[in-house]
Amino acid sequence: MEELIKCCKEQGLRITKGLKAIMNALDEAKLPLSLQELEVNPQIAEICDRATVFRTLQRLEGIGLLRRLNFSHSGAKFSLNTGDAHKEYLICRLCGEVKELKMSCPVHQLEEKLSEENGYSAMTHELTFYGLCRKCN
Amino acid sequence: MEELIKCCKEQGLRITKGLKAIMNALDEAKLPLSLQELEVNPQIAEICDRATVFRTLQRLEGIGLLRRLNFSHSGAKFSLNTGDAHKEYLICRLCGEVKELKMSCPVHQLEEKLSEENGYSAMTHELTFYGLCRKCN
DNA sequence: TCATAAATGCGATATAGTTGCATTAAGAAA
DNA sequence: TTTCTTAATGCAACTATATCGCATTTATGA
Numbered sequence: 001m002e003e004l005i006k007c008c009k010e011q012g013l014r015i016t017k018g019l020k021a022i023m024n025a026l027d028e029a030k031l032p033l034s035l036q037e038l039e040v041n042p043q044i045a046e047i048c049d050r051a052t053v054f055r056t057l058q059r060l061e062g063i064g065l066l067r068r069l070n071f072s073h074s075g076a077k078f079s080l081n082t083g084d085a086h087k088e089y090l091i092c093r094l095c096g097e098v099k100e101l102k103m104s105c106p107v108h109q110l111e112e113k114l115s116e117e118n119g120y121s122a123m124t125h126e127l128t129f130y131g132l133c134r135k136c137n
Numbered sequence: 138m139e140e141l142i143k144c145c146k147e148q149g150l151r152i153t154k155g156l157k158a159i160m161n162a163l164d165e166a167k168l169p170l171s172l173q174e175l176e177v178n179p180q181i182a183e184i185c186d187r188a189t190v191f192r193t194l195q196r197l198e199g200i201g202l203l204r205r206l207n208f209s210h211s212g213a214k215f216s217l218n219t220g221d222a223h224k225e226y227l228i229c230r231l232c233g234e235v236k237e238l239k240m241s242c243p244v245h246q247l248e249e250k251l252s253e254e255n256g257y258s259a260m261t262h263e264l265t266f267y268g269l270c271r272k273c274n
Numbered sequence: 275t276c277a278t279a280a281a282t283g284c285g286a287t288a289t290a291g292t293t294g295c296a297t298t299a300a301g302a303a304a
Numbered sequence: 305t306t307t308c309t310t311a312a313t314g315c316a317a318c319t320a321t322a323t324c325g326c327a328t329t330t331a332t333g334a
Contacts (some may be wrong), residue, residue, distance in 0.1 A: 009143060012311090013299075013311085013312095014299085014300050014301070014310095014311055015301090015313065016299080016300070016311090016312065016313085018312080018313080021206075022334080034290095035274055035290080035291080036289095036290080048312095049313080049314060049315075050291095050314095051292085051293085051313075051314070051315080051316095052312075052314075052332055054291075054292075054311090055292095055312075055313085059312095064191050068210075069211055070207040070209050071207065072205055072207050072213075072263075073205075075270075075289090075290060075291085076209075076290090076291090081329090090251060090255055090257060092257070093259075099255060101251065103247075106243055107243055107244065107264060108249070110243070110266075111266065111325070114227060114238070114266055114268075115268060118227055118236065118268075118269030118270075119270065119271040120227065120229070120266075120269060120270055120271075121268055121269045122230075122268055122269045123266060123267070123268040124266070124267045124268070125264065125265060125266040126209075126263070126264070126265050126267070127244065127263070127264045127265065128261065128262060129247075129248065129257075129260060129261070129262040130260070130261045130262065130263070131186050131252060131255075131257030131259055131260040131261070132257060132258050132259045133255075133256065133257055133260055134256040134257075149280090150280090150281095151279095151280060151281065151330085151331050152331075152332095153280095153281065153282085153330080153331070155281080155282080156281090168311075171321095172321080172322080173321080174319090185281095185282070185283085186282080186283060186284080187283095187322095188282075188283070188284080188285095188314095188323080188324085189281075189282055189283075191323070192281075192282085192323095193281090196281095212320085212321060212322085213322095264305070
């Protein structure tokens with residue numbers, strides 16, 4: 001957390017209450033949060049509004065501290081980019097339940113190959129599994 | 138194509154001009170299309186409107202003939218589910234260029250394992266790579 | 275050809291994402 | 305500490321996307 005704040009400073013961001021509250025919420029949540037989920041979080045709602053949350057997320061994504069995830073049938077969700085290990089998720093197509101998977105990513109080493117073959121740089125990837133959870137099945 | 142129409146019939150869908158036009162467009166496009174892209178396609182626009190395209194996509198997805206894809210910074214896109222081999226894409230984070238990758242999916246065999254471990258059924262997954270293309274870099 | 279229910283068109287509405295502008299406040303400089 | 309500059313904010317408006325209700329049309333089985 002200290003680490004993250006420091007990183008924001010280095011990148012020229014001002015350390016405001018909103019920024020801290022948002023980063024805290026993202027840090028405490030064990031799962032990615034959407035703009036709306038952040039917006040209604042009591043700790044955050046008290047301090048700042050939707051537009052601020054939106055722009056703060058933009059800034060954090062801009063400096064690479066935040067990862068934007070795109071799950072089926074839900075808007076974008078965001079999670080802090082601690083370390084550079086990305087995460088895999090399992091999503092229920094019906095109720096939207098989000099589970100984080102514990103696995104070593106099986107496609108990481110492909111990035112370099114794809115980067116060369118296609119002339120792309122700054123590679124990242126998303127690997128997401130979908131299914132029907134026990135309740136929804 | 139014949140195959141797909143047959144499948145629609147078996148699933149109880151009525152074979153309308155709209156359905157055929159939409160499936161054709163998706164079939165001819167080498168890449169996934171968004172609702173808007175379909176809506177403005179001349180072949181389709183002539184026959185039916187946005188709500189119909191929307192609901193047709195819903196139906197096709199419902200019977201498993203259509204796959205909904207979620208790429209960063211763009212709305213949902215759709216592609217026909219021919220065979221059950223899914224596809225991998227490489228997306229430019231800036232201009233949004235979409236490339237289909239030719240690779241044998243390295244995580245397919247993980248689905249069964251995850252299904253058991255988490256009590257999920259009807260598993261699918263999405264593997265998408267992002268980067269900056271030559272032009273945008 | 276007729277009857278029935280699925281599919282459609284239209285317009286309204288909901289939801290997510292985004293912006294302009296006047297105001298506030300973080301942090302560097304004095 | 306006070307002052308100054310400019311990033312950050314709040315508010316409200318706005319755009320784009322997604323979705324729905326209902327009256328009408330049309331595909332298909334009898």
